Amino acid sequence: MTRHEFEVAMTCEGCSGAVTKVLSKLGETVKFEIDLPKRLVWIESDKxxxxxxxxxxKCGKEVKYNGTK
Known part of the structure; x- marks a missing residue:
């Protein structure tokens, strides 16, 4: 699986909760990690x-793709 890094305009726990909610819907084919202070989300997936x-x-935040990490 490839590990992708995204910058997401998260400012609070509610924001990271929204990210968790939308990514959790993808099931076990996706693993993810959220760093709220750095506003980063890492997703391991073949998608x-x-x-x-x-x-x-879909979480309603601005998203920027930083590449694979």
């Missing part, structure tokens, strides 16, 4: 980057 971006955008 397409565009699909992951669109999924993250």
């Amino acid at each position: 397409d980057v565009d699909f992951l971006m669109e999924t993250l955008k």
Whole structure:
């Protein structure tokens, strides 16, 4: 699986909770880690980057793809 890094405009626990909610819906095919202070989300998945971006955008926050890490 590839590890992707995204920058998400999260400012509080509610924001990171929204990210957790949308990513959890993807099931066990996706593993993720959230660093709220740095506003980063790492996703391990074989899914397409565009699909992951669109999924993250469902939380209502601005999302930027930083590449693979």
